[in-house]
Every structure is written in structure tokens, then in C-alpha cells.
Amino acid sequence: MTAQQAFQPIKQESTPTLIANQLRKFIANGTLAPGSQLVEMDIAGELGVSRGPVREAIQRLAQEGLVESIRNKGVFVREFGPDDLRDIYQVRTSLEKGASEILLAGDHAAAGEELLVCVERMDEARKADDLEAISEADLAFHERLVALAASPRLSRMHATLLTETRICLNRLEGSYEDESARVAEHRGIAEAIRDGEQALAMKRLDAHKDDALVRLVPAEHPTGQAF
Amino acid sequence: MTAQQAFQPIKQESTPTLIANQLRKFIANGTLAPGSQLVEMDIAGELGVSRGPVREAIQRLAQEGLVESIRNKGVFVREFGPDDLRDIYQVRTSLEKGASEILLAGDHAAAGEELLVCVERMDEARKADDLEAISEADLAFHERLVALAASPRLSRMHATLLTETRICLNRLEGSYEDESARVAEHRGIAEAIRDGEQALAMKRLDAHKDDALVRLVPAEHPTGQAF
DNA sequence: AGATACAACCTTGTCAACAATCATAGGAGA
DNA sequence: TCTCCTATGATTGTTGACAAGGTTGTATCT
Structure with missing residues (x-):
């Protein structure tokens, strides 16, 4: 030794x-x-x-x-239905907004830069055409966003929702037609935080949620089809 | 029979x-x-x-x-410290804001009226000089706010935080110098929701949280004193 | 007096067995 | 043939006992 x-x-x-x-x-x-x-x-x-x-x-x-x-x-x-998916994403977004507010009240430039590192990882996965890695990098971005807020309860609750999100994503087929749009959405959120633009960050988190739900909730059976 | x-x-x-x-x-x-x-x-x-x-x-x-x-x-x-109290209130406010957004996107007038009923109950407890009932009515307002959003995950998470809040309130002495200010804060939130004023509701929820923290966190030891 | 080693005690963690509950299948009676 | 009752099997819920881990107290040595 x-x-x-x-x-x-x-x-x-x-x-x-x-x-x-x-x-x-x-x-x-x-x-x-x-x-x-x-x-x-x-x-x-x-x-x-x-x-x-x-x-x-x-x-x-x-x-x-x-x-x-x-x-x-x-x-x-547990089986999930479209209502569950909406609830999961809705509550996740509330928690992520709460985390963003904490970041924006502190050193938002450093936080934004760190989130942009996550976005780069996501972009690398996109270039490698590795869908699974993209999906995991996507979730890692959100996890990091909440972790940076240093709020134990936010992190614990968010972790539960991330697990549920993974389950839903594995059971559904939806994906982005163009993965670079996905990367751009995350970059937009990171930049808003880095630049201290609270209203813009909130708006982008909401848009990101709405976009995900449109992709994931089966359009022909909005209230049915457990998965 | x-x-x-x-x-x-x-x-x-x-x-x-x-x-x-x-x-x-x-x-x-x-x-x-x-x-x-x-x-x-x-x-x-x-x-x-x-x-x-x-x-x-x-x-x-x-x-x-x-x-x-x-x-x-x-x-x-578990012992709680001032950081815990801040975390609890911070995350509760995030969840309550999320619930408010759901209400504001629906029949916010009906939701606001129902919350005002909770405020009246709180006012009755104030008139009766019953501090314990005021405190419980206060928490009931927040519980109702989240329940009206009809989001199972929001409600479940919020319930955990309400339990923690009760524990902290029982262990601390802080109270409003003037209980009618407390009633007015809640009424302000309910009215903003009723009237569909999202930005105002968010602002009032934040102010309500900040006010509570000022009262509850011991000013002379902001980072110490477990309870 | 202080440090070390060992034994005893208290509590947690796990195990196997028994009790309780529910669902299903089969048999008897109308 | 249909309905009802009983038995059986599968599983959950609980119990009491044993195994394992940590803390405290006591005795011995330096």
C-alpha cells in the first residue's frame, strides 16, 4: 500500500x-x-x-x-395511461421550474454553463445516432437541472418522477422526428437560465413539456390505452 | 333496514x-x-x-x-433545521404554483370561489381567537388548492410536505402578529386565481412563502438550531 | 490514569412457520 | 343444465425465533 x-x-x-x-x-x-x-x-x-x-x-x-x-x-x-403521462410531465415541470427559480436567484451563469455541458453530451449522442443515449442524456439534463438547485426534497421527488418517465418512455414509441430539435430545446432552456431570463426559462420549460406530450400521448386515443 | x-x-x-x-x-x-x-x-x-x-x-x-x-x-x-424549513416551503410553493397553473387553465372562477370558502373558515377561526384552528385552516387552504388541481402526484407529494410543515409548526413558536394579515394573504391568492391573474397568483404565493419563512426561521441563528 | 480487550446487552435484519384471505375447481342437488 | 356449497391451492399477512451488528460496561494491562 x-x-x-x-x-x-x-x-x-x-x-x-x-x-x-x-x-x-x-x-x-x-x-x-x-x-x-x-x-x-x-x-x-x-x-x-x-x-x-x-x-x-x-x-x-x-x-x-x-x-x-x-x-x-x-x-x-402499475399500468400507465395517458392521464398518468400528463400528470408525470406536469409535476416534473413544476419541480423543474422551482429548481430553475432557485438557480436564477443564485449564480445562474455557472448553472447555465453546466447545463450546456449536458446539452453537448446530448448532441454527441445525436451525432452518433444512438437513440438510447440521447434519451438518457435528455433525462440526465433534467436530473442535473434539479440537482443544481441543492434542494433535497426537490431532488427526491423529481427522482421518483424520472423513474416513472423512464418506464413510460420504454413502453412508448414516440421520438423526435429530428433529434436536433430536441437538443435545441434543451439548449434554449440552459441558455435562458445562464442569461438570468426567468420568464423565458419558464416559458421554455412549459413548451418542452407540451412538445413531449404531443409526441408521446397517442393521438387517436387521448384518454385510453394503458401501457 | x-x-x-x-x-x-x-x-x-x-x-x-x-x-x-x-x-x-x-x-x-x-x-x-x-x-x-x-x-x-x-x-x-x-x-x-x-x-x-x-x-x-x-x-x-x-x-x-x-x-x-x-x-x-x-x-x-428526524430533526429539522432552518435549511429544512426553507426547503419544505420552497418545494411546497413550487407544487402550489404548479397546481395554480392547472386551476388557472381551467375554471379558475369556480376554483377561486372554493378557495375563498376556505379563507372564510380561516377568518372564523381568527374571530374566535383559536390559534390552532387558524393554523389548521391555513394548511387546509393549501391542501384544497392542490387537491383542486386533480393531479394525484401533486397531491401525494404535497401531502408529505404538509405533514412536515405541521411538525415544524408544532415545534416552533412563530405566529402572525396580526392574524388578519394572514387571512388577507390567503384571500389575495384565492382572488388572483378566481380572476385568472396568473402572474399575480405566482407573485402572491412567493410572497406568502417569504413571509412565512421570515416569521418561522429564528432570525438570530439562520443556519443553526435543529428543532 | 489511560488504553485495550472481551463479554454482555440491546436492537436490527432475516428466516421459516403458521394464520388469514382470496380465487378457482369440482361435486352435489334442484 | 344451472346454481350453490365445499375443498383445495396460491398468496399475503403476521408471528416468534435465530443471526448479525453495534454499543456499553467491566476487567486487565501498561
């Missing part, structure tokens, strides 16, 4: 946390399909643990809204 | 739900003091149940942010 190396304190994650993280991933990527039941015994058997921590993990997901727990009946992966 | 009476379906609340509700109340009213440890065995003994459902109830409160769960060490009633 040299002077530059040192042992690091061990931080062991709890079993329910590890299980919840796996379940969250499987729900988001569709391995656990909408409407399907999460059976404690089955999951416990596959993971080689008892039902207790599985139960705990599942209850966490229920509280996050990713699954629906019905007493004495079971736990089911 | 007459024609107007009928048996109602029985909806049995789960044991963890009942326990969590009790614990939430005791945390809010100070029976369970900030920093104190929630011991599963003790609570289970007092309630005459096993540790399992107590554990589940406690994990719910942890996810709501009312208690802090440290692996292998225990669960402690």
Missing part, C-alpha cells in the same frame, strides 16, 4: 435496497411487464433470500408509485 | 397503515420527540402486534422523510 492508496470505509447496502433497485430496473426495462404480479415467494426464491426483505423492497416501490399493492390480493406492476 | 340504509362494504386498513398513521400523529404532535429512537420491540409491545408490521410502518415513515433509518443502528425521529 503506497501513500496514495488507503482503505475505504465499507458501506453495505441493505438487502431490501438491493432488491428494490433490481425490481425498479426490471420494471423500467419491461422485464416485469405492466399488470404483472410480483410474487414474494417467487422473487425470494430466485434471489435466495427470505420473503421479509423482498416484502420490504416491494413496499418501497409501492410507495414510489411503481407498483400497486392491494391488500390480501397482491402487488401488480 | 329501510330503503335508505344499506350495508357498506368493509374496507379493512392494513396493520402497517394503522401503525404508521399513529406514529405520524405522535411525531407531528411532539409525543415522539425530535432525535428520539423508534424501537420496534417497544412499539410492537405497546400495540400488541409483532415486529413485522411495525417495521413496515416505520419504513414508510422513513420514505416520507419523517424519520431517519440508519442500517443496523436504528430509526430516529
Whole structure:
């Protein structure tokens, strides 16, 4: 061991946390399909643990809204409808506006520059024609926007909505016809924040939300079709 | 049994739900003091149940942010500091602004009238010199504002913050020097919504938040003093 | 007196078993 | 054939016991 190396304190994650993280991933990527039941015994058997921590993990997901727990009946992966999608994006935008206001009240130039770095990453993914990376860079932009506000509650709530957003995006097909429009929208938001233009930032966040909803909500069945 | 009476379906609340509700109340009213440890065995003994459902109830409160769960060490009633109070009010205001925008985009006149009913209740409590009722009517106004937006996620998130707000208010002494100013602030918000004045409503919600923080955050220790 | 090691105690984390609930299938009776 | 009742199976909800981790107290050594 040299002077530059040192042992690091061990931080062991709890079993329910590890299980919840796996379940969250499987729900988001569709391995656990909408409407399907999460059976404690089955999951416990596959993971080689008892039902207790599985139960705990599942209850966490229920509280996050990713699954629906019905007493004495079971736990089911939640299905989303167009109303859910609207709600998710609506509330996300409220939180992102709140974060933007905090940034605008502080060093908005530095915040804007940092968000523009996220936009560049998004642009690189666009140039590489990597749709999955674009989508993830898109969400990373929003996550960073809220994280920069340094508000624990905003970040926690926003994280829940981002998970739900990922689930919806994985289940739907919508995308931008031209990915450079997507990049431009994010750049517009970052620039408004950098330049301290509050009203413009708010307006662009709203427009970004409206644009996403037009793309994602199936036009022929605006109130139907769970996914 | 007459024609107007009928048996109602029985909806049995789960044991963890009942326990969590009790614990939430005791945390809010100070029976369970900030920093104190929630011991599963003790609570289970007092309630005459096993540790399992107590554990589940406690994990719910942890996810709501009312208690802090440290692996292998225990669960402690969360202490709040001035930063927490600012965060709570900041995020609440973001959610309330989001709700207001939804109301303003719909039948804002009806929504405003309904909020004014809440204001009248608050005024009645002021006339009765009942400080506790004023405080509860105040929170009821905000709850109603968000409920009227009919956004499940807004309501769920806002409810968590209202619980936290109650806890902070119970632990702090601040109040309005003149309760009629408090009533007037709420009336101002309701009227702006009723009249469809978005910018004014946003401005008034911000001012309401700033006013509350001035009253509640101890001026001599803006960054200290957990409660 | 201070530091170290070990034992005891308290509490959390997990496990396996039993109790309770719900849904389904099969059999009996009208 | 249809309806009702009972049994069975699957799963959830809870319990009590054991395993694991952390803290405190006591004894011993320097």
C-alpha cells in the first residue's frame, strides 16, 4: 500500500435496497411487464433470500408509485395511461421550474454553463445516432437541472418522477422526428437560465413539456390505452 | 333496514397503515420527540402486534422523510433545521404554483370561489381567537388548492410536505402578529386565481412563502438550531 | 490514569412457520 | 343444465425465533 492508496470505509447496502433497485430496473426495462404480479415467494426464491426483505423492497416501490399493492390480493406492476403521462410531465415541470427559480436567484451563469455541458453530451449522442443515449442524456439534463438547485426534497421527488418517465418512455414509441430539435430545446432552456431570463426559462420549460406530450400521448386515443 | 340504509362494504386498513398513521400523529404532535429512537420491540409491545408490521410502518415513515433509518443502528425521529424549513416551503410553493397553473387553465372562477370558502373558515377561526384552528385552516387552504388541481402526484407529494410543515409548526413558536394579515394573504391568492391573474397568483404565493419563512426561521441563528 | 480487550446487552435484519384471505375447481342437488 | 356449497391451492399477512451488528460496561494491562 503506497501513500496514495488507503482503505475505504465499507458501506453495505441493505438487502431490501438491493432488491428494490433490481425490481425498479426490471420494471423500467419491461422485464416485469405492466399488470404483472410480483410474487414474494417467487422473487425470494430466485434471489435466495427470505420473503421479509423482498416484502420490504416491494413496499418501497409501492410507495414510489411503481407498483400497486392491494391488500390480501397482491402487488401488480402499475399500468400507465395517458392521464398518468400528463400528470408525470406536469409535476416534473413544476419541480423543474422551482429548481430553475432557485438557480436564477443564485449564480445562474455557472448553472447555465453546466447545463450546456449536458446539452453537448446530448448532441454527441445525436451525432452518433444512438437513440438510447440521447434519451438518457435528455433525462440526465433534467436530473442535473434539479440537482443544481441543492434542494433535497426537490431532488427526491423529481427522482421518483424520472423513474416513472423512464418506464413510460420504454413502453412508448414516440421520438423526435429530428433529434436536433430536441437538443435545441434543451439548449434554449440552459441558455435562458445562464442569461438570468426567468420568464423565458419558464416559458421554455412549459413548451418542452407540451412538445413531449404531443409526441408521446397517442393521438387517436387521448384518454385510453394503458401501457 | 329501510330503503335508505344499506350495508357498506368493509374496507379493512392494513396493520402497517394503522401503525404508521399513529406514529405520524405522535411525531407531528411532539409525543415522539425530535432525535428520539423508534424501537420496534417497544412499539410492537405497546400495540400488541409483532415486529413485522411495525417495521413496515416505520419504513414508510422513513420514505416520507419523517424519520431517519440508519442500517443496523436504528430509526430516529428526524430533526429539522432552518435549511429544512426553507426547503419544505420552497418545494411546497413550487407544487402550489404548479397546481395554480392547472386551476388557472381551467375554471379558475369556480376554483377561486372554493378557495375563498376556505379563507372564510380561516377568518372564523381568527374571530374566535383559536390559534390552532387558524393554523389548521391555513394548511387546509393549501391542501384544497392542490387537491383542486386533480393531479394525484401533486397531491401525494404535497401531502408529505404538509405533514412536515405541521411538525415544524408544532415545534416552533412563530405566529402572525396580526392574524388578519394572514387571512388577507390567503384571500389575495384565492382572488388572483378566481380572476385568472396568473402572474399575480405566482407573485402572491412567493410572497406568502417569504413571509412565512421570515416569521418561522429564528432570525438570530439562520443556519443553526435543529428543532 | 489511560488504553485495550472481551463479554454482555440491546436492537436490527432475516428466516421459516403458521394464520388469514382470496380465487378457482369440482361435486352435489334442484 | 344451472346454481350453490365445499375443498383445495396460491398468496399475503403476521408471528416468534435465530443471526448479525453495534454499543456499553467491566476487567486487565501498561
